[in-house]
Amino acid sequence: MTVIEAENISKRYIIDHIKGNAKGNTLREIVTDNIKNLFTKKVSEEISHEDFWALKDVSFKIEQGDRVGIIGSNGAGKSTLLKVLSRITEPTLGKINIKGRVASLLEVGTGFHPELSGRENIFLNGAILGMKRQDIKNQFDAIVDFAGVEQFLDTPVKRYSSGMYVRLGFAISAHLEPEILIVDEVLAVGDADFQRKCLGKMKDASTSGRTILFVSHNLTAVQGLCNKGMFMKKGQLIEMGETNQVLATYLSHVQKTALESWWLTPEEAPGNDRVRLKSIKLLPQFLDGQKHIDVRTKFKIQIEFWNMLEGANLNLSLHLNSLTGECIFNIGTTSKTFDKGIVTAECEIPDNYLNDGSYSISFMVVKDTSSVVFNFEEALIFEIEDYREGTSWYGKWPGYVRPKIDFHISQLELESVS
Amino acid sequence: MQETVIQAGRSEKYYWQDLWRFKELLLILALRDITVKYKQTFVGIAWAVFRPVLTVSVFVFAFDKVAKIENKSAIPLQIIIFTGVIFWNFFAMSFQQVSNSITGNANLVSKVYFPRLLMPLSSVAVPLLDFLVGFAVMIPFLIYKGYPPTFHILFVPFFLILSFLASFSLGVIFASLNVQYRDFQQIVPLIVQYGFFVCPIAYPIASIQELSWYPIYQWINPLAGIIEGFRWCLIPNYHYFQWDTIIPSVVFVTITTILSVVFFRKKENSFVDFI
Numbered sequence: 001m002t003v004i005e006a007e008n009i010s011k012r013y014i015i016d017h018i019k020g021n022a023k024g025n026t027l028r029e030i031v032t033d034n035i036k037n038l039f040t041k042k043v044s045e046e047i048s049h050e051d052f053w054a055l056k057d058v059s060f061k062i063e064q065g066d067r068v069g070i071i072g073s074n075g076a077g078k079s080t081l082l083k084v085l086s087r088i089t090e091p092t093l094g095k096i097n098i099k100g101r102v103a104s105l106l107e108v109g110t111g112f113h114p115e116l117s118g119r120e121n122i123f124l125n126g127a128i129l130g131m132k133r134q135d136i137k138n139q140f141d142a143i144v145d146f147a148g149v150e151q152f153l154d155t156p157v158k159r160y161s162s163g164m165y166v167r168l169g170f171a172i173s174a175h176l177e178p179e180i181l182i183v184d185e186v187l188a189v190g191d192a193d194f195q196r197k198c199l200g201k202m203k204d205a206s207t208s209g210r211t212i213l214f215v216s217h218n219l220t221a222v223q224g225l226c227n228k229g230m231f232m233k234k235g236q237l238i239e240m241g242e243t244n245q246v247l248a249t250y251l252s253h254v255q256k257t258a259l260e261s262w263w264l265t266p267e268e269a270p271g272n273d274r275v276r277l278k279s280i281k282l283l284p285q286f287l288d289g290q291k292h293i294d295v296r297t298k299f300k301i302q303i304e305f306w307n308m309l310e311g312a313n314l315n316l317s318l319h320l321n322s323l324t325g326e327c328i329f330n331i332g333t334t335s336k337t338f339d340k341g342i343v344t345a346e347c348e349i350p351d352n353y354l355n356d357g358s359y360s361i362s363f364m365v366v367k368d369t370s371s372v373v374f375n376f377e378e379a380l381i382f383e384i385e386d387y388r389e390g391t392s393w394y395g396k397w398p399g400y401v402r403p404k405i406d407f408h409i410s411q412l413e414l415e416s417v418s
Numbered sequence: 419m420q421e422t423v424i425q426a427g428r429s430e431k432y433y434w435q436d437l438w439r440f441k442e443l444l445l446i447l448a449l450r451d452i453t454v455k456y457k458q459t460f461v462g463i464a465w466a467v468f469r470p471v472l473t474v475s476v477f478v479f480a481f482d483k484v485a486k487i488e489n490k491s492a493i494p495l496q497i498i499i500f501t502g503v504i505f506w507n508f509f510a511m512s513f514q515q516v517s518n519s520i521t522g523n524a525n526l527v528s529k530v531y532f533p534r535l536l537m538p539l540s541s542v543a544v545p546l547l548d549f550l551v552g553f554a555v556m557i558p559f560l561i562y563k564g565y566p567p568t569f570h571i572l573f574v575p576f577f578l579i580l581s582f583l584a585s586f587s588l589g590v591i592f593a594s595l596n597v598q599y600r601d602f603q604q605i606v607p608l609i610v611q612y613g614f615f616v617c618p619i620a621y622p623i624a625s626i627q628e629l630s631w632y633p634i635y636q637w638i639n640p641l642a643g644i645i646e647g648f649r650w651c652l653i654p655n656y657h658y659f660q661w662d663t664i665i666p667s668v669v670f671v672t673i674t675t676i677l678s679v680v681f682f683r684k685k686e687n688s689f690v691d692f693i
Binding site for chain 1: 419420421422423424425426427440442443446450453454457525526527528529530531532687690691
């Protein structure tokens with residue numbers, strides 16, 4: 001049974017840009033602006049309004065019992081979508097049909113009053129989240145037990161540690177028993193033990209027929225809990241489907257501009273039945289204030305891969321290529337015996353060595369220094385930016401290497417050439 | 419199974435049902451305000467007694483003993499002031515609490531769904547409690563002074579409700595406007611402060627009734643009628659109040675209540691965007 005059906009949900013916010021002599025939009029400013037306009041002949045469009053679509057044409061269907069993980073970069077519209085589903089804010093366009101009671105956990109400890117004790121806050125928070133007083137009474141012991149705050153039930157909540165606060169807040173929400181539970185990134189706080197408990201509770205909830213929508217940046221958690229995923233970017237739903245598929249799309253979107261590629265499980269990683277690439281990372285050593293790798297930056301290349309061969313002599317052979325395909329250099333590790341598991345390799349490229357430009361790294365895992373186990377072509381693509389000092393010429397510096405070699409020039413003799 | 423449809427401008431149908439469904443929350447929020455106010459105080463709820471007693475003493479000192487306001491009525495100024503202060507405290511505090519109820523609960527507005535009208539409604543709890551305590555202290559005082567209340571006292575709830583509607587409607591308008599323009603929370607203390615002098619609280623209405631512009635005053639200041647009605651309930655033979663003087667107040671209050679709720683409902687959905 002479809003429990004949530006959303007059609008073309010859009011949410012618009014209007015951003016004011018203040019130009020010219022207009023001051024803004026507090027009451028005083030609006031009044032003074034209008035008075036000013038009375039006295040000047042100019043009627044200028046001084047405050048321009050920009051439409052910001054936090055959600056644009058989002059449509060989806062969620063079935064009963066689904067555990068949907070909503071992922072995306074910051075600002076993608078995930079929290080806005082949850083707010084619309086929770087009826088906290090109205091959509092500008094579109095329609096949603098929901099079957100069942102919705103309980104939202106958008107923040108842990110919503111409505112907690114610091115002066116009230118734990119006990120009082122349980123009733124307060126429970127009522128705010130929509131629980132009837134009798135339900136709270138019935139679940140009271142279970143809530144206290146889950147949170148582990150029995151000793152502190154009568155102390156004001158302002159004295160709780162942040163961990164206790166979060167545990168109590170989640171404990172109350174976890175016992176809400178709604179048909180649809182919406183959770184927004186609340187696992188970001190809390191220790192590993194707590195997160196495990198929360199995920200466990202959410203999993204239990206779904207086995208009893210409840211539907212869960214879960215926003216998180218913790219991709220392992222999403223993978224562990226959810227059977228479906230929704231990938232959002234810039235207010236739009238890019239993909240919805242089976243979790244691993246959506247995660248893969250998300251990762252590929254994110255990493256086009258990053259200095260690293262990594263994969264969560266061997267199954268989805270590139271490779272074969274003997275080796276699979278786990279991650280390849282560029283770790284630059286930036287100077288103060290630097291944000292991008294340039295010719296002065298020293299950086300490490302770190303590679304990790306899953307090895308499925310028992311007791312094999314392996315080494316890594318790395319090619320640094322220009323984007324036109326020319327090999328700049330080829331370096332290799334020594335050959336060692338490795339067991340099944342994860343193997344890591346690292347090298348450091350010196351500063352003032354490579355010229356600016358785009359490069360790609362390909363590497364091979366080699367067995368017994370002779371047979372290629374797998375060739376990872378273009379495992380990582382990166383750019384080195386230009387930096388000039390001591391010259392006023394700004395054309396493209398030729399060559400693949402740009403080493404800092406001392407090159408002296410000085411006056412030897414005066415006027416001996418006729 | 420509960421079915422909900424979310425669409426722009428569609429929240430009307432569910433709103434009043436939801437208000438009923440969330441009635442427990444109203445109680446809980448009221449209880450929360452009361453508990454928080456008196457927690458961690460040593461004297462506790464006795465403050466609700468001290469406040470009016472202190473206020474009355476100070477005003478009697480200032481207006482009766484020092485300024486010697488001309489008391490054109492037959493009733494001692496102390497009684498005029500006591501009854502006025504008990505009433506005014508309720509009105510003023512309700513107005514202040516209601517106008518602050520949305521911005522003061524910003525965390526709830528942005529994170530949880532419930533009909534927002536519950537917040538101004540629940541914020542009247544503390545003023546109401548203070549009123550009841552002050553009222554309980556006032557009755558022995560009236561008896562002691564030789565003015566035991568008659569059966570008119572049964573009409574007190576009527577005037578209390580009028581006062582509640584007046585402060586609620588004004589407060590709700592301010593609360594809605596305050597979310598977007600925080601200037602309004604600055605105006606509230608001024609209204610309370612000056613309203614105290616404009617209304618016949620520290621002086622008897624007899625002093626104004628003979629003035630030529632009294633009929634206009636009656637229409638502009640609906641509270642005057644309500645205060646006098648309140649006094650009529652408590653003080654025997656209070657002939658400064660006739661039932662026809664209450665009509666402008668009732669009309670005014672009814673209209674403002676309806677308008678304020680409509681205004682609030684219109685603005686409600688945008689609270690979260692400005693808060």
